[in-house]
Amino acid sequence: MAIFCPKCGSLMVAKREAGKVVMVCPRCGYVDRKEEKIEIREKVEDKKEIPVIDQDINAMPIVSAICPKCGNDKAYFWSIQTRASDEPETRFYKCTKCGFTWREYE
Numbered sequence: 280m281a282i283f284c285p286k287c288g289s290l291m292v293a294k295r296e297a298g299k300v301v302m303v304c305p306r307c308g309y310v311d312r313k314e315e316k317i318e319i320r321e322k323v324e325d326k327k328e329i330p331v332i333d334q335d336i337n338a339m340p341i342v343s344a345i346c347p348k349c350g351n352d353k354a355y356f357w358s359i360q361t362r363a364s365d366e367p368e369t370r371f372y373k374c375t376k377c378g379f380t381w382r383e384y385e
């Protein structure tokens with residue numbers, strides 16, 4: 280996937296920064312931090328499908344979390360204990376802006 284710098288149009292290169300992959304323009308130094316969110320979304324898609332939310336969304340607390348899809352920093356939060364009791368509970372977030380839902384792994 281080729282990403283071009285929005286500032287100068289050069290081809291951006293992937294670079295590791297603090298354990299996350301970011302796209303950096305080798306020409307002007309522009310950093311596209313959206314790329315690290317895409318990486319998170321790919322991890323989510325590797326796993327099982329996110330269960331359909333049957334909770335009342337208005338009853339959910341809103342926490343500070345970055346939406347991997349639109350970058351919004353607020354999301355509804357809830358957690359589900361999976362069937363296997365030895366597994367830790369899974370935390371879910373739903374973006375307050377675009378409705379994208381993702382789960383969090385420790």
Ligand SMILES: [Zn+2]
Nearest residue numbers: 284287304307
């Ligand atoms: Zn550039």
Ligand SMILES: [Zn+2]
Nearest residue numbers: 346349374377
């Ligand atoms: Zn969103």
